[in-house]
Amino acid sequence: MTWTAGYNNSIAYTTGYYHEQSPTFLNACLAMQRVSPPSLEKFTYCELGFGQGLTSLILAATHPSGDFYACDFNPLHVLGASSIRDEARLPNLTLLENSFGDLAQGQVELPMFDYITMHGIISWISDETRTQIMRFLTRYLKPGGVVQVSYNAMVGCAQVLPLQRLLMLGAGEGGDAWTKASGLAAKMVNLDALRFRRNPDSQGRVEGFATQDKRYLVHEYLHEKWTPFYFTDIAREMAEAKLSFAGSARFAHMSPVGWLGERQREMLETVTDLIEAEELRDYFANRVFRSDIFVRGKAPLSDLRLREQAEHVHVWGNPAVLYQAAVKLEHATLTRGEAFHKPLFDLLHGAEMTLAQVFDAPEFPGLSLDAILKLLRVSIAVGETFVRYGAVQPRAAADRLNAVLLTRAEQGEALGALASPRLGGGATISVLDELMLASLYAKADPVKALTGDIDELVARVSRSLIATDLRLQVGGAEVSPEETTTRLRHIFEDSGEKLIAHSEGLDFLPVQKTSKRQR
Numbered sequence: 001m002t003w004t005a006g007y008n009n010s011i012a013y014t015t016g017y018y019h020e021q022s023p024t025f026l027n028a029c030l031a032m033q034r035v036s037p038p039s040l041e042k043f044t045y046c047e048l049g050f051g052q053g054l055t056s057l058i059l060a061a062t063h064p065s066g067d068f069y070a071c072d073f074n075p076l077h078v079l080g081a082s083s084i085r086d087e088a089r090l091p092n093l094t095l096l097e098n099s100f101g102d103l104a105q106g107q108v109e110l111p112m113f114d115y116i117t118m119h120g121i122i123s124w125i126s127d128e129t130r131t132q133i134m135r136f137l138t139r140y141l142k143p144g145g146v147v148q149v150s151y152n153a154m155v156g157c158a159q160v161l162p163l164q165r166l167l168m169l170g171a172g173e174g175g176d177a178w179t180k181a182s183g184l185a186a187k188m189v190n191l192d193a194l195r196f197r198r199n200p201d202s203q204g205r206v207e208g209f210a211t212q213d214k215r216y217l218v219h220e221y222l223h224e225k226w227t228p229f230y231f232t233d234i235a236r237e238m239a240e241a242k243l244s245f246a247g248s249a250r251f252a253h254m255s256p257v258g259w260l261g262e263r264q265r266e267m268l269e270t271v272t273d274l275i276e277a278e279e280l281r282d283y284f285a286n287r288v289f290r291s292d293i294f295v296r297g298k299a300p301l302s303d304l305r306l307r308e309q310a311e312h313v314h315v316w317g318n319p320a321v322l323y324q325a326a327v328k329l330e331h332a333t334l335t336r337g338e339a340f341h342k343p344l345f346d347l348l349h350g351a352e353m354t355l356a357q358v359f360d361a362p363e364f365p366g367l368s369l370d371a372i373l374k375l376l377r378v379s380i381a382v383g384e385t386f387v388r389y390g391a392v393q394p395r396a397a398a399d400r401l402n403a404v405l406l407t408r409a410e411q412g413e414a415l416g417a418l419a420s421p422r423l424g425g426g427a428t429i430s431v432l433d434e435l436m437l438a439s440l441y442a443k444a445d446p447v448k449a450l451t452g453d454i455d456e457l458v459a460r461v462s463r464s465l466i467a468t469d470l471r472l473q474v475g476g477a478e479v480s481p482e483e484t485t486t487r488l489r490h491i492f493e494d495s496g497e498k499l500i501a502h503s504e505g506l507d508f509l510p511v512q513k514t515s516k517r518q519r
Contacts, residue, residue, distance in 0.1 A: 015052040017417035017426045018150075020249040020291045021117040022059055023066065024424025026146055027389035029293060031309040032355070032373055033247035033254055036299035038144055040390045041065065043114040046140070048100065048133065049121035053081025054415050058426035060085075060093035061401040061419045064394055069110065071096040071103060084408070088401040100125075104135040112142045122234075123152040124223040130237075138241045147294040148249055149234070156288030157228030162195060163202045164226045171222055178218050182209045231279045231290060243294035245275060250291050251381035252329040253281070258378050259332035260284060285331050303369060310355035314388045315376065317349030319505060327382040334378065340364060344375050348385050388424045392507075395421040399510045406438035410460075412468035422507040429508075432472070433499055435464045436492065437508065440500065446509065450496040458488045 019025050023045060027037035040063070047056045047070040056070035070093065072078055078097040085093050098108055116137060122130050137147060152160075163185065170184030171177040185206045189196045196203040209217060235245050248254050255278070260268065264284050271277040282290075301309060323345045326335045343363040347353070355376075358364075364372055379385040398419035405415055414431040429437070439460040443449035449457060462485055465472060472479040472487060479487050503509050 015054050015415045016119075017054050017058055017415075017428060018119045019423070019425050019427075020150065021047065021055050021119060021148055022423075022425035023063060023115050023146075024389045025387070026115065026117075026148055026249065026293060028313050028387045029249050029251075029254075030146070030246055030295070031301065031306070031313050031389065032251075032377065032387075034301040034306055035246045035293075035295065036144075036301055036305065037309070037389065038114045038142075038146060043067070044111045044142075045069065045115040046071070046110070046113045046117075048103075048116065048118040048136070050077065050081065050095075051119075052077060052415070053084070053095065054417060055119070055426075056093060056095075057081060057084055057088070057090065057401060058398075058417065058419045060090045061088065061397040062393060062421050062424055062426070064092060064397050066092060067111065068093045069096065069113075070094070071098055071100075073097060073099050084401075084404055088397070088404045090397055090401065100129055100132040100136060104132040104139065106139065110140055113140050113145060114142055115146050115148070116141055117148040119150050120152070122149060123227055123229070124219070124225060126225050134237055134241050137238075137243065141241075141243075141296050143297050144299070145296050146246075147238070147243055147296075148291065149238075149294070150249070150289065150291035151234065152226075152228040153282060153287050153290040154228045154230045155283055156286045159199045159201055160205070160288070161226075161228070163205060164221050167221045168224075168226075177222055178214055181222060182206070182217070185209075228288075231282055231292070232275055234290075234292065235275050235278075235294075238294045242296050244296075244298040245278070246293045246295045246298055248291065249293050250330070251377045253285070253287075253290075254377050255281075256374065257281065258334050258374065259329055287331070306369060307356060307359065310359060312390055313355035314352055314390075315348055315355060315358065315380075315385050316352035317345065318384055318386055319349065320502065321382075321384045323384070327378070329381055336378070340367065340375055341378070344379060345384055348379070386423060388422065390424065392421050393424070395507065395510075398507070402508060403441065406434065406441050409434040410438050410464040410467070414468075418506075418508045420506040420508065422505075427506050427508075431470065432461075432491075435461045436496070436499055437503055438464070440496075441509070446500050447497065450492060450500075454489065454492060457492055458485055461488055 030037040042065055044067045050056050050070040050072045060068040078095050082095050167181040170181040189206050268277050380387050398421045402418050414434050417426045417428045420427045439457045440446040472484050
């Protein structure tokens with residue numbers, strides 16, 4: 001087997017930020033599932049298979065007290081992430097170009113870790129490489145440490161397996177593998193292959209290939225190994241590394257979930273085994289992707305200990321989201337009663353609060369702690385509410401990283417996320433918003449610049465679009481070069497202040513710029 005160990009290394013992976021890997025977010029997830037989290041005063045962190053490195057870069061910038069390590073065996077990934085790290089001056093991030101086997105065998109000097117995370121990687125590697133990861137966890141995770149692992153999941157991915165096999169068959173050897181792979185799949189759909197007619201999910205995936213990033217598609221499908229896992233199998237492997245399942249890193253799937261039907265809930269209440277019940281929920285939801293949290297030494301939180309941890313969990317309303325009684329989760333629509341969900345929404349849109357303050361709020365008379373947690377989990381899952389564990393950390397490193405990321409966006413490297421000290425991690429941002437914010441970032445007073453420097457702002461974004469060979473789109477339609485300047489001016493006039501307010505809410509802008517607006 002080659003050094004890629006079955007992983008497709010032909011092109012660099014897409015850039016993405018994954019908030020589920022944030023120590024701040026993971027601690028909140030643990031506390032809100034009644035599991036004791038590690039301390040954030042001084043901690044060590046490792047990301048395995050970091051891709052383009054954006055997640056580790058943002059986390060290192062927003063957690064200056066943490067000591068971060070990130071490993072990826074693709075030298076292009078390490079080179080690109082190292083360039084941004086050095087330019088942003090992030091001394092607490094060590095980037096390693098090593099295989100998981102190297103790490104598992106102790107060939108690199110490493111500390112013991114409080115957090116080890118990996119996004120998607122175990123679905124795309126060989127059984128041997130996954131075994132090396134388990135050895136690494138056994139060797140380097142501290143007692144009380146946390147592992148976050150996300151992966152393609154059975155049973156939802158069962159019907160995707162034949163499509164992946166077909167794509168690998170089409171890719172063949174040499175040439176543009178994805179063009180050949182997707183071409184074969186499209187031909188089979190057009191020839192009315194019964195497989196696709198009877199599996200509309202697979203047909204929809206093929207029809208959607210044209211709108212997706214080719215780099216993502218290659219790394220999602222074109223691997224020698226493409227394995228969706230049953231939850232119980234992953235839990236069993238983790239148990240061999242002395243790791244216990246602590247819950248989900250996705251609020252929509254934290255137990256007890258709100259989307260189960262009454263008869264489904266009654267059935268699950270008869271299942272006493274936590275692991276078995278978790279897998280049965282995957283059947284009810286037809287889940288295609290999981291993001292799980294495991295801990296070495298699971299310490300449950302009593303009511304007293306939960307209240308102590310609740311002092312560190314901060315929640316506040318997302319001003320961009322309006323209240324709706326019927327809300328969509330990942331796979332279901334949930335109709336909420338107005339008695340408590342709407343008061344919670346109104347409460348959290350008033351000010352940032354601790355979970356302890358929510359527990360004691362007069363809006364929830366007679367509700368148990370678990371009932372309040374269930375309300376909050378739904379609100380976070382649908383994007384109404386933000387959550388952070390611990391105080392906001394010093395922001396100097398985050399400001400330096402954001403300046404670098406915005407400059408890179410103007411040079412054609414829009415990475416799609418910025419560091420948010422308030423979130424204790426990052427948040428995604430569109431390419432156009434990133435270019436607009438880059439032009440405003442250079443201004444001492446961004447709000448005044450919307451009127452006083454509008455011509456300069458428009459010209460700067462126009463130059464960035466030309467330099468990066470991007471076309472402005474409005475309402476799904478491409479804007480001609482002759483109309484771009486006029487359209488950009490209207491966008492700045494209509495949405496500029498909203499963009500600034502949104503950026504202030506997420507702490508994208510340096511404090512000296514936001515303080516000018518607040519005077």
